[in-house]
Amino acid sequence: MSDTHDKFIAIRTEIAKAIVGNDAAISAVLVALLGSGHVLLEGAPGTAKTLLARSLAAATSLPHTRVQFTPDLMPGDLTGSLVFADGTFTFRPGPVFTSVLLADEINRTPPKTQAALLEAMAEHHVSIDGSPKPLPDPFIVIATQNPIEYAGTYPLPEAQVDRFMMKVSLSLPSREVELEVLTRHAAHFDPTQMETAGITPVASAADVLAARAEVAKVEVSEQVLGYIVDLVQATRHVPAVAAGSSPRGATSLLAAARAWAWLQGRTFVTPDDVKGFALPTLAHRITLRSEAELDGARASDVINQITSSVAVPR
DSSP states (O other): OOHHHHHHHHHHHHHTTTOOSOHHHHHHHHHHHHTTOOEEEEEOTTSSHHHHHHHHHHHHTOOEEEEEOOTTOOHHHHHEEEEEETTEEEEEEOTTSSSEEEEETGGGSOHHHHGGGHHHHHHSEEEETTEEEEOOSSOEEEEEEOOTTSTTOOOOOHHHHHTOSEEEEEOOOOHHHHHHHHHHHHTTOBTTBGGGGTOOOOOOHHHHHHHHHHHTTOBOOHHHHHHHHHHHHHTTSOTTEEEOOOHHHHHHHHHHHHHHHHHTTOSBOOHHHHHHTHHHHHGGGOEEOHHHHHTTOOHHHHHHHHHHHSOOOO
16 A cells, blocks of 8 residues: 555554544544544543544644634634724634634534534635635544533534534443553643653645545445445435435445545445444434334434345445
């Protein structure tokens, strides 16, 4: 494989210096970065959601900004605004003008402010006074949220959720993982000081763009494309589902499978690549019927049922 591929393997190694036991989440942020997507990380406080985003930025030397989403955060606090000075209006960029935007606890701010990210995430620019302002390239939003049952949270609008390529849940660690975390802290690791983790920048923005160009060349057969469509369409015909995945779910699943195949050193996508990313790319895009939720159904159960029942191409 190319030097660019080797650099992404090195990025994973660097992130693992700070993150313990969350391999699926590490894979998700790397795949999203390669696939020009965004990631929503959900988990209880203290499960290293913020640390993961900061570790990615440190390993890639990409400019990054952390925004703490609060109930009084306004849209202009994110996108920027026009400031009148010296007899003229001048645009003052907001924190969204960065390469890695950490939207911390995104569901603690009202939907009006959450919606300020819609254009940025989909179009990679923001409009100020009718004029589009391009964002840096690459640009990725890594948002964190607490489980919706936590006090002081607002459910994300469906349009906002659909902008995320993947949603990954971070669970509380096992005893072994928590012991390793504690051992690192005992050895003076400070999560607020990334240099204590020994993370070294091993890639640049140019490397990310070069990797994306290589990912775009990964071949996808007609049969695999059909498999993706069959999985997505199946989400719309399950009795427990009120609203299935949008077409953006299919394009996200394709991009994720392509990026994962490239990370595995292959030049083609297999059905297993698709199946492996069906859950994080589709589960957050379906809405269950209220009676199904009362019966204990979960979106993840629906996706697992679909991947088990839809025929895999040979």
